[in-house]
Amino acid sequence: MSTSPLRWLLPLGVMAALVLAWALAVKLNNLPPYVLPAPDTVLETLIKDRAVLFASMLVTLRTTLIALALAVAGGVALALLFASARIVEFSLFPIAVILQVTPVIAVAPLMLIYLSTDTAVLVCAWIVAFFPVLSNTTLGLNSVDPNLRDLFRLSGATRWQTLAQLKLPTALPYFLGGLRIAGGLALIGAVVGEIAAGSAGQGSGLAFRIVESAYRLNIPRLFAALILISLTGILIYAALSLLSWLVLRRWHESELGGRT
Amino acid sequence: MSTSPLRWLLPLGVMAALVLAWALAVKLNNLPPYVLPAPDTVLETLIKDRAVLFASMLVTLRTTLIALALAVAGGVALALLFASARIVEFSLFPIAVILQVTPVIAVAPLMLIYLSTDTAVLVCAWIVAFFPVLSNTTLGLNSVDPNLRDLFRLSGATRWQTLAQLKLPTALPYFLGGLRIAGGLALIGAVVGEIAAGSAGQGSGLAFRIVESAYRLNIPRLFAALILISLTGILIYAALSLLSWLVLRRWHESELGGRT
Amino acid sequence: RAADKVTFGTNWVAQAEHGGFYQALADGTYAKYGLNVTILPGGPQANNRLLLPVGKIDFYMGANMLQAISSVVEEIPTQVVAALFQKDPQVLIAHPGVTAFEQLKTRTLFISKEGLASYYQWLVDAYGFSESQVKPYTFNAAPFLVDKNSAMQGYITSEPYAIEQQGGFKPTLFLLADYGFQTYATTIETRNELVKQNPDLVQRFVDASIIGWYNYLYGDNAKANALIKQDNPEITDAMIAFSIAKMKEYGIVDSGDTATLGIGAMTDARMKGFYDTMVKAKVLEPGIDYAKSYTLQFVNKGVGKELAPK
Amino acid sequence: MAPRAVSDGAPLLRLSGVGKRFSNAVTALEGLDMEVRQGEFVSLLGPSGCGKSTALRLIAGLTEPSGGRLDWGADEMARRAREPHAIGFVFQEPTLMPWASVFGNVHLPLKLDGIGRREAEPAILEALELVGLAGFRDAYPRELSGGMKMRVSIARALVTKPRLLLMDEPFAALDEITRFKLNNDLLEVWRRLRCTIVFVTHSVFESVYLSSRILVFRARPGRVSAELVIDPDQPRDETFRTSPEYAGLCRETSLALARAMDAT
Amino acid sequence: MAPRAVSDGAPLLRLSGVGKRFSNAVTALEGLDMEVRQGEFVSLLGPSGCGKSTALRLIAGLTEPSGGRLDWGADEMARRAREPHAIGFVFQEPTLMPWASVFGNVHLPLKLDGIGRREAEPAILEALELVGLAGFRDAYPRELSGGMKMRVSIARALVTKPRLLLMDEPFAALDEITRFKLNNDLLEVWRRLRCTIVFVTHSVFESVYLSSRILVFRARPGRVSAELVIDPDQPRDETFRTSPEYAGLCRETSLALARAMDAT
Numbered sequence A, B: 001m002s003t004s005p006l007r008w009l010l011p012l013g014v015m016a017a018l019v020l021a022w023a024l025a026v027k028l029n030n031l032p033p034y035v036l037p038a039p040d041t042v043l044e045t046l047i048k049d050r051a052v053l054f055a056s057m058l059v060t061l062r063t064t065l066i067a068l069a070l071a072v073a074g075g076v077a078l079a080l081l082f083a084s085a086r087i088v089e090f091s092l093f094p095i096a097v098i099l100q101v102t103p104v105i106a107v108a109p110l111m112l113i114y115l116s117t118d119t120a121v122l123v124c125a126w127i128v129a130f131f132p133v134l135s136n137t138t139l140g141l142n143s144v145d146p147n148l149r150d151l152f153r154l155s156g157a158t159r160w161q162t163l164a165q166l167k168l169p170t171a172l173p174y175f176l177g178g179l180r181i182a183g184g185l186a187l188i189g190a191v192v193g194e195i196a197a198g199s200a201g202q203g204s205g206l207a208f209r210i211v212e213s214a215y216r217l218n219i220p221r222l223f224a225a226l227i228l229i230s231l232t233g234i235l236i237y238a239a240l241s242l243l244s245w246l247v248l249r250r251w252h253e254s255e256l257g258g259r260t
Numbered sequence C: 001r002a003a004d005k006v007t008f009g010t011n012w013v014a015q016a017e018h019g020g021f022y023q024a025l026a027d028g029t030y031a032k033y034g035l036n037v038t039i040l041p042g043g044p045q046a047n048n049r050l051l052l053p054v055g056k057i058d059f060y061m062g063a064n065m066l067q068a069i070s071s072v073v074e075e076i077p078t079q080v081v082a083a084l085f086q087k088d089p090q091v092l093i094a095h096p097g098v099t100a101f102e103q104l105k106t107r108t109l110f111i112s113k114e115g116l117a118s119y120y121q122w123l124v125d126a127y128g129f130s131e132s133q134v135k136p137y138t139f140n141a142a143p144f145l146v147d148k149n150s151a152m153q154g155y156i157t158s159e160p161y162a163i164e165q166q167g168g169f170k171p172t173l174f175l176l177a178d179y180g181f182q183t184y185a186t187t188i189e190t191r192n193e194l195v196k197q198n199p200d201l202v203q204r205f206v207d208a209s210i211i212g213w214y215n216y217l218y219g220d221n222a223k224a225n226a227l228i229k230q231d232n233p234e235i236t237d238a239m240i241a242f243s244i245a246k247m248k249e250y251g252i253v254d255s256g257d258t259a260t261l262g263i264g265a266m267t268d269a270r271m272k273g274f275y276d277t278m279v280k281a282k283v284l285e286p287g288i289d290y291a292k293s294y295t296l297q298f299v300n301k302g303v304g305k306e307l308a309p310k
Numbered sequence D, E: 001m002a003p004r005a006v007s008d009g010a011p012l013l014r015l016s017g018v019g020k021r022f023s024n025a026v027t028a029l030e031g032l033d034m035e036v037r038q039g040e041f042v043s044l045l046g047p048s049g050c051g052k053s054t055a056l057r058l059i060a061g062l063t064e065p066s067g068g069r070l071d072w073g074a075d076e077m078a079r080r081a082r083e084p085h086a087i088g089f090v091f092q093e094p095t096l097m098p099w100a101s102v103f104g105n106v107h108l109p110l111k112l113d114g115i116g117r118r119e120a121e122p123a124i125l126e127a128l129e130l131v132g133l134a135g136f137r138d139a140y141p142r143e144l145s146g147g148m149k150m151r152v153s154i155a156r157a158l159v160t161k162p163r164l165l166l167m168d169e170p171f172a173a174l175d176e177i178t179r180f181k182l183n184n185d186l187l188e189v190w191r192r193l194r195c196t197i198v199f200v201t202h203s204v205f206e207s208v209y210l211s212s213r214i215l216v217f218r219a220r221p222g223r224v225s226a227e228l229v230i231d232p233d234q235p236r237d238e239t240f241r242t243s244p245e246y247a248g249l250c251r252e253t254s255l256a257l258a259r260a261m262d263a264t
């Protein structure tokens, strides 16, 4: 199923159809480029400005990946802490929720007082991305088959063994689901972080390109940057889906896709 | 378990400890209010400016709830569409990912060309919140017990019946997990949307209060607004957790919490 | 004849820097000129600018000439028809110890992304500032207050007030305009098509706005301030007073050419000078037909000059 | 006891040379030939893992054969037995919906058929009564013992009064007395509904007591290795269970099973 | 056959007046008195839903009694049987980890005991060989038939050579021949390890064949209603299975079971 070429061709077809619709919309309504640039204009810009845009993309991608890694580490670590006892979960979850709903845009300046710019951007991206990992992993850790839990208890499994060999595998499909959400959020978080706390000028990420293009009303370039962000997002999502498939294909319904 | 007073007292205790630590940090380091205001200063501001702050909170809360409702509707509807066939899922998921990773901050000005301010804010909040619902519900819909699926097939269940009576109940715990993530995100989304596309001045939400307080260096008020946002977030999370408990307590492990 | 309905979009929440427009609205000058004006305040990020070319608003309050020239580059059919601020209110704000502009070169500077994309490039070129000393400014002065060895950007009419209140000291201010950043600011932009098809309407709006500014600065501005406070309840009388005082002290609105040409004045010479400086600083490309970004058709007529104190 | 309705012997379905290979290269069935006739009570007997459940799933159309063919009889009866709702299936595992009560689980097939709670109630209660669970109608699956879960699953299969009943070791988790009672109840249902039953069991005694025909499977690859026919008109009761014929038939079946296992 | 090691008869554990009430107000057990002696093979027999599984879970310490007391013997043997790893449990459902192969599932209790893959391999293969699944070591649970899953679960319980083995209908899903073979294998294991076995079954024949003592449960509330003792020194083989004593014991047990059910 996953090797069928349709799996790749169809999404590409849908994307092509979307781009076509976009091109037609621009053409038929005679939209000026500052309202909605045509796809070819955007592509041209993308190629023309590739040096500066790709450099920025790499910066943003780097932040995203580090933030995602930290989100996974932090989210899973917290989930494990919460799973140690329900009472810990009740006590600390409100703090996690506070972190999640804190508008990074608002607190970024305060962070800048004590943190370097790069760290502040990372913290922003992390705050945005860690919660789905935490929440889904906690849900998974709490969904253990009670009979298996009993088996582990009987076998004299230590807390740590129960965790590593029972709870974590059970939580895996939930965790991977949370990871797929967090992937995109880490990217948005990186962009928002760059906007809120990021350095500008040379060597800065896609967010600065977007703000700069908006300031200069260079809308085609703004769209080129947006498209790079979308592509990055799709790539991250595809990579995480592949990971999920590799890990779960032998045993979890969600990746078996119906047996014959 | 859920009726034990500890369930409420402990989180409150932890919060109290946090506030105390905050107060001490301010006192011992002699921090000026524009860096970190003391909790009592913030509380004072909260009481003094309650009229304007609570009015703003209601505006933001309203946006959040509408966005959350739309996120649920949209996320579930898309998940159902995706569940109709794996091929649909492959084809359309990239679009969902694009929507998720689109930095609303960047596109909000473009949205304002065609949408009214309120609608634009809503769309921003929706974009941020819908993905976890979609992603988790899709995961849930794909995790159906294969034997039960066979049973439905044998009983001549229609597509619609299988959906309503098998897939949706199976997906429920996953969906509710996604909802708890989306609740907080809808709130952030509303705040970011207000910042990106929101009208300012009268009748505007907490985001505007924050930006404006920051601009005027009225940091105690900024913190008062932040605290209102955190409280709103915790309230939403608590409400969604309660919902989850009510719905799942009779049958799902995650809400049973170990049987005796 | 019914009054023409027009919408004027600003680029920030209502404040004293928009006073002249509110004045014309409050004291009936717009009405007298046959205009039924709605003022649409902007916000921290809300971008009313794109609403102009697509026709959702008729006039837009441009921040400075850089954006107007960008519009030419991007072939956006808008132009500046009046410049109400002769000097850009952009300042660099430093702690009291700083005495000379050059000293800022060794300090950490909090500059916004927009600033970095515009005037900062000129500072680099003209004064040898460097990008590496910049930290992002996000419209919150706390980082500046904490770091005694820093300076930050700001509007002369607003940030210094908050800093005086919260920091408890009078900061040193360097108005960029006084150091050679000679863009006009707080302009009125409109669509080329409106200029061509209904110049009378444009002229009436420009004239009424100019009169509004004279009255706001030199007449009874109580009603205008009431309107401003209605649109933005957060603002206080003290803030408004501070802003007006600074506008007067630094000649933001009424200085230089306005003595002869009246408020709103623009000249080709100054535009050329500005463009050349910006090209040299690599903020703008050479070869842009910058003259398309403005027109002198509606200003320099001395309208309302009689309202200024002698 | 009334003489039972004689099956008219017309074929309901026939598997010819059916094979089933799973994607992990395990060959569960190969060259399976078997026939099910209308109104029959056929038991499938065979070693663990020989493909009985797989054969049942093939008949139900839940999986496709990877070789050979499955043909349904051409007449009206066969056509009607293939309709949705006409097949009742008791899976080897209880397969209950964890979110529904016992009542809700048994209601399911009727609900899918458009029959509301109120209207279905008598049939549901009757089925629950039959399996001795009338007192547990509001319990949830996780509150039931293993045997009780299986009985809910049996009630669910019977509640629709199916024309073709496929049962995969339905009574394995039950004590002998309950099992004997349900054996008789099942025979009663079979007679009353004149339905066809394909029954997987591990109990030689049970297969002899219940069926009109026993198919003994051998393993890897699974196929029919012996067939025993038992007079369908033989009354099935305690007299039969203690009769020498019964003992003889059991011995014969056990031998066939032993031979099937040796062949592997 | 060598005479089996005689149990020394010291009590391993005793349940006195034990009750178990679930949160949904179902009383599974009430006033349950029973004793398990060291080295014994005790079978629990009783109607479906009478609390056999609950009693087993109580003994294993997986659930707390809501009334009465559970006392363990005071001597060294009893102490050692309570150690972790010393109890083997076969659940009524297979309870396999879906993410691990057959090998991995059987490895689990050893792994939890710190014994690595390499070191554990001989024991694992031996256990798999015993249940006839050596060829399926790399299969995943979802690729197994119902009986095969149950056998994996049995192999997992045996692989640690436990001192106390609690088995909840381990052979219910198996064909008679496999079942007979495993019956004998289990007796062999019991003799070799000199362990204590508490065995839940629904088969009267099996209980008589295997046990040295049979406890017959009655239902709602569950408690012991009869006790049958079978000479532990009686050799268990085909001769025994076809002997008149065996038939007599079976009849007696069936009667006790029938009386237990009538009492309900």
Ligand SMILES: Nc1ncnc2c1ncn2[C@@H]1O[C@H](COP(=O)(O)OP(=O)(O)OP(=O)(O)O)[C@@H](O)[C@H]1O
Pocket: A259, D022, D023, D024, D026, D027, D028, D047, D048, D049, D050, D051, D052, D053, D054, D055, D092, E142, E143, E144, E145, E146, E147, E148, E173, E175
């Ligand atoms: N989904 C599957 N994937 C791979 N192999 C499978 C699958 N299902 C069953 N098998 C294999 O097919 C064979 C037959 O399985 P089946 O379930 O039909 O046996 P059975 O006769 O019902 O056994 P039991 O009496 O133990 O239930 C077994 O060897 C099993 O390993």
Ligand SMILES: Nc1ncnc2c1ncn2[C@@H]1O[C@H](COP(=O)(O)OP(=O)(O)OP(=O)(O)O)[C@@H](O)[C@H]1O
Pocket: B259, D142, D143, D144, D145, D146, D147, D148, D173, D175, E022, E023, E024, E026, E027, E028, E046, E047, E048, E049, E050, E051, E052, E053, E054, E055, E092
């Ligand atoms: N978790 C639970 N919550 C509520 N009631 C339960 C629970 N587990 C078991 N029961 C009830 O306790 C009683 C005894 O259950 P138990 O599983 O011990 O029966 P059993 O003797 O093992 O039956 P079987 O032979 O069918 O497995 C049953 O009536 C059952 O409904």
Ligand SMILES: [Mg+2]
Pocket: D052, D053, D054, D092, D168, E145, E146, E147
């Ligand atoms: Mg089977």
Ligand SMILES: [Mg+2]
Pocket: D145, D146, D147, E052, E053, E054, E092, E168
């Ligand atoms: Mg049981």
